[in-house]
Amino acid sequence: MPMFQLSTDPFRVLSLMVSLTAAALALPIAAEAKGNCKGGAGPGVNWQECNKGMLMLEGSDLSGANLSDADFSSTDLRNANLSDANLEKATLIRASLAGATAAKANFARVEAYRTNFAGISAQGASFGSAELQRSDFSKADLSGADFGKAELGRALFNGATITGTKFGLANLSRADFQGAVFEGPLNFDHAFLYLTRIEGLDLSKATGLAQWQIDLTCGDAKTKLPAGLKAPGAWPCKFTND
DSSP states (O other), X not given: OOSOOOOOOHHHHHHHHHHHHHHHHHHHHHHHHSOOTTSOOOTTOBOTTOBOTTOBOTTOBOTTOBOTTOBOTTOBOTTOBOTTOBOTTOBXXXXXXXXXXXXXXXXXXXXXXXXXXXXXXXXXXXXXXXXXXXXXXTTOBOTTOBOTTOBOTTXXXXXXXXXXXXXXXXXXXXXXXXXXXXXXXXXXXXOBOTTOBOTTOBOTTOBSOOHHHHTTSBOOTTOBOOTTOOOOSSOOOOOOOO
């Protein structure tokens, strides 16, 4: 008795051919989903989903690169060129991007706890929904950057340029903006500003601020607020290191 019998039903044959074709087409798609992880650093490189943790990549040119879902944990990316690079959902925990160039780069949904972004030039970059707790943006140029819905608890923005930066719905609890530099509007629409340090800042042109937000912040006599808002009777500004 034969092991199997080839169906003569034309509909079953057609269904089988469609299934085999779909499976064949899926193979190259799956293969392309992951980048060339053994390829060297260079403009436009595809390192999607690659493990690049704990590497020395200081000064590398990764402009226009596809670095989405890649792992750069504890990697040295100081002074790297990340302009127009796609780092969406990349892991940057404890990495250093100090002094990097990242204009219009996509950092959406990255994991970047305790990451060093000090002095980065990230004009027009996207940090939407990123995990950036305790990260350092001191003296960074974040003009026009978008931090919408980002987690920025205890992040440092001391001396950063934040002209036109958007913080809508961001968690900025205990973030420090002392010495930040900006001209023009900032957007804090529904941002959570619990004990956010705004001492000495002129926020008169800031948009999206409500009294309930101001009442949670840490300002001082030099803090200037938008029209219609006033300083709380006592700024709730006792900080601890916990």
